[in-house]
Amino acid sequence: MKMKEEEKIVIIGLGLIGGSLALDFRKNKERALLLGIDTDKEHVREALELGIIDCEIDRSQIAEADWVILAIPVDKTAAILPEILDLVKEDAVVLDVGSTKEQICKAVENHPKRRNFIAMHPIAGTEFSGPSAAFEGLFAGKTNIICEIEKTAFSIQEKALQLFKKLNMRIRYMDPKAHDKHIAYVSHLSHISSFMLGKTVIAEEQNERDIFDMAGSGFESTVRLAKSSPAMWTPIFKQNKKRVLKSLSEYIDNLNHFKMLLESDDFDSVYTEMEETNKIKEILKGIHLKKELSYGE
């Protein structure tokens, strides 16, 4: 029996996303050696203990990697990605998973090894962070947005797409600017809305914590994202500032309009505002349907 050669997978950033990808690599590759890098030594220890990685390495060993995954805050990715590409061998696949794409793509646009890199954003995650939040199968059925695919070498594309298929991900191709524009609305704004909702309620109820057991699933649902990591989200808001500000201004305008309707007792319009937004039901249902169809399930 011929043994398949061992693949060296380097995961930079052993949090929820990096850790979950590591677990999926291990499951889907016949022989994978999982190598971890993280500035947080507690995360390294945990990732070793949880069997997410086989050992810790340092950056000098990246030259031997077959795969390098960057799963760190987007400002750090933009900063170190050029150096990582400098180090990797000819046929290595380098991936990032960041929630912004324009600045990351820009950071390597003229890099001689740009063709080794796939800029992607798997739309997957939970409000939890760290290696202990990682789990196998996080990416199954999720959308993976890949930007500037034409800048990636065909052989690299092929390897990566094969893996994504095994992970049961649904691929969409998009321009980095379009990605950042739309994701400001369907993800970044939700986080601000949730954080500020949490802040508002905590400020009001800080002396009456008991009040929180009046909270039902509705409150929990809208405030869930306020558990997210500030270390991850601050650089996202910084990199996508212009578009986030645009969506946030529109959101505030809509809230002010709703407030004005309440103040002026225009409850017919209050009704209409909600009724018109109810179509989100069909929109979300449409997505689920489309996702199911694309797997033939």
Add this chain to the structure above:
Amino acid sequence: MKMKEEEKIVIIGLGLIGGSLALDFRKNKERALLLGIDTDKEHVREALELGIIDCEIDRSQIAEADWVILAIPVDKTAAILPEILDLVKEDAVVLDVGSTKEQICKAVENHPKRRNFIAMHPIAGTEFSGPSAAFEGLFAGKTNIICEIEKTAFSIQEKALQLFKKLNMRIRYMDPKAHDKHIAYVSHLSHISSFMLGKTVIAEEQNERDIFDMAGSGFESTVRLAKSSPAMWTPIFKQNKKRVLKSLSEYIDNLNHFKMLLESDDFDSVYTEMEETNKIKEILKGIHLKKELSYGE
């Protein structure tokens, strides 16, 4: 064998809450006859078909009821509750389930049969509505806030509490004004935040519906409540206008402050804003723990 006498349960409003309560009554009462009233004849038909009620009645038959549940919009409850109390027999239990309590309590404060009434707010629900959304067990493990319990006759309290115990509900007693004040923060505000988030994103993306499959679970979670019924929510906002406006103004202030921080590139403060709100994690965890403890699970 002695047959237990049949209990007549009248459900006014055969939506998610009324329908689910009907199913729970049927499960927990040895012999219950479920009688339904709804101005929406399609809901009556569905409720009959789904076995939620045994038959439709009209208001004249309320005199025979052992239990009357009002599960209709809060303005309608405040309007018809006095007439319902006029009609019921001496030992009937009359319950409402509305999301506001002050005006409903006020509507019957001097009613000679005030003692038959329990003003309550079970913190349970989903974003769906109508009889088809109803299910058995919706109330299990949920908090039920009862207002002005001292105004309800002891025998009526006893019957109702026995039922709530069977339904595995967790009881909290509260003054109607305090209820309305706190619920503005932990429920009503979440709904506005969610509706306006949905509105903002739909407005931006109306010509590019495909964009919605970039939306992940985060967006779905924050926008879920925007599926809620305008017929139910308009009267809630009307009845609790003053407190809803207060919470909404504070929310808008917080969003404006966050916007200002982004605009002025003060990302240290952006980080701190999020970090401080992260404590919602512990607060929500605390609730779950408390709820579990109170059942000894």
